Amino acid sequence: MHAHDPQPMEFGPLGPLQGSTRVPGDKSISHRALMFSALARGRSRIQGLSGGGDVMSTAAAMRAMGATIARAGDGIWEVDGVGTGGLLQPAQALDMGNSGTSTRLLMGLVATHSITATFIGDASLSRRPMNRVIEPLSRTGAEFTASPGGRLPLTVRGICPAAPISHSLKVASAQVKSALLLAGLNTPGVTRVFEPIPTRDHSERMLRHFGVDIQVEERDGGRDIALRGEAELEAREVQVPGDPSSAAFLAAAALIVPGSEVRIEGVSVNPLRAGLFELLQLMGGDIALDNPREVDGEPVADLHVRHSRLRGIQVPAHLVPSMIDEFPIWFVIAAFAEGTSRAGGLGELRVKESDRISAMAAGLAEIGVRAEESPEGLAIEGSGGAAVPGGGTILSQLDHRIAMSFAIAGLHAQRPVRIDDMAPVATSFPAFQSTIEGLAA
Structure with a gap:
């Protein structure tokens, strides 16, 4: 009933990402x-x-x-x-x-x-x-x-x-x-x-x-x-303001791909959702929340993100609930930071669309990143900003966030990263690929 034809795809470097864009509604x-x-x-x-x-x-x-x-x-x-x-x-x-x-x-x-x-x-x-x-x-x-x-x-x-x-x-x-x-x-x-x-x-x-x-x-x-x-x-x-979970992938790409500068307009920055952006600022990420405003009771801003040198970090416990959906892409960002990054208290990730801790640990190993899995989290050794080895095939496990996270990793990898199935991305960000390609043009 729900069978679909897998859509395998490869993602490799496209050069710096530049310009303004919007993401789907939250x-x-x-x-x-x-x-x-x-x-x-x-x-x-x-x-x-x-x-x-x-x-x-x-x-x-x-x-x-x-x-x-x-x-x-x-x-x-x-x-x-x-x-x-x-x-x-x-x-x-x-x-x-x-x-x-x-x-x-x-x-x-x-x-x-x-x-x-x-x-x-x-x-x-x-x-x-x-x-x-x-x-x-x-x-x-x-x-x-x-x-x-x-x-x-x-x-x-x-x-x-x-x-x-x-x-x-x-x-x-x-x-x-x-x-x-x-x-x-x-x-x-x-x-x-x-x-x-x-x-x-x-x-x-x-x-x-x-x-x-x-x-x-x-x-x-x-x-x-x-x-x-x-x-x-x-x-x-x-x-409906722009989805911060979708914006997270574009912000990640801008942070890790040298020479990038991207503006994502009209994104929800509800403090109980925007933990990732706060964490990335703590890591040294150049992320500005411009033109803050309120729309129908929800706080909204334009995100202005530039390529940055990121430092490894231990994720503060108080930020975990406000970025629970963003951990897959954060694990990828951590792979490009200096030193080791750690996150704990993530048991809930094991019962999402997939077991996101195991799926991300396996995928990181596949692209040549050292990651150590614990029952409640991951420790990831970063590349200090250098391209990761890449290559390999990622098993997305019908999980849109796993698929998109490793697609972003491929943008700064020595060898293209192959995703076994990008079809699940349509559940949340149907224009994901064309948006990335548009920013790279």
Whole structure:
């Protein structure tokens, strides 16, 4: 059902990267913009929506549950919502493709509506455990039938009215937090979530933008979030900023390829997402955040990145949650720094689209970089800015970030780096290759 023809590709030096560019709309914000617009009364308009496969999985699911979603002119999407509580019974299984975010957040939505939905996905998504969402959502009264190990295919039987829950997250996770808040929208009373470490707060910011009563208080280094249920979402205009996870690949290329200077316009610099850029500045990276501004409650800036001599670093623990998706590309950047770089506390990377710690360690070895794997992280010996040996074939394991990370490594390698399959890149950054080639022209 999800078989695709692999797209092997080679990446070698293209010379310095120069000029200005934009990246796709932020994936996390795009998912939420579609979901909240679909629950609102009236017509919302979304500008800058990510066109990647993951976000299109969310659009298809919201259509299957009654929302009207259409692409208008000028890259604007129009969504006619069903109102909170108005989701319809989908006629068939909801195909989530490769999108863990779509799956976990929509499980929360379905849990408190009187509908039953079955979630299916590709081979990579079907390996990912869903128990940490199933467990707290079960306390609303919803019922879950999952495949062994809490995996897809998985069926949710929603309940309405549901019971509001108070939940303290054991592991910091924006997806679990968001699933519980989405469940709370159609639940009487107040739903409360405590997170011990602040995680990306796009749901809280955007729910407020749609008129939901949501309160956030700092407590014990974490955050208490309270959402008043049976919320009426009002249709809104939403502008989605550029995706920092996509921008990270272009920033990495500019930092490691001698003579490069790149400007990436309109990128989300939400402090709970922009940890990578802060870390790269600590390593000596020449990265300026120009023209800072706020767009629909989200902080945005233009990134100005120049080739830099980078120093090896131990990643500070407090930055880990705000760059969890960017570690694959950071491992590649570390391969070009002076000395050894280390990161720990990354256990969550073992249950992403692939086991990202093992996949990156194997790939780095393949291109001649010394990396030592530990249960929770990696230590990487850098080249001091020199080109890495390159060569070899990288097994991307259906993981878009692994594929793109090693493509960037190839731009400053002695021999071209071959990626076994670039097809998964379409889930998040369909124009990745043409954007790189455009900057190199």
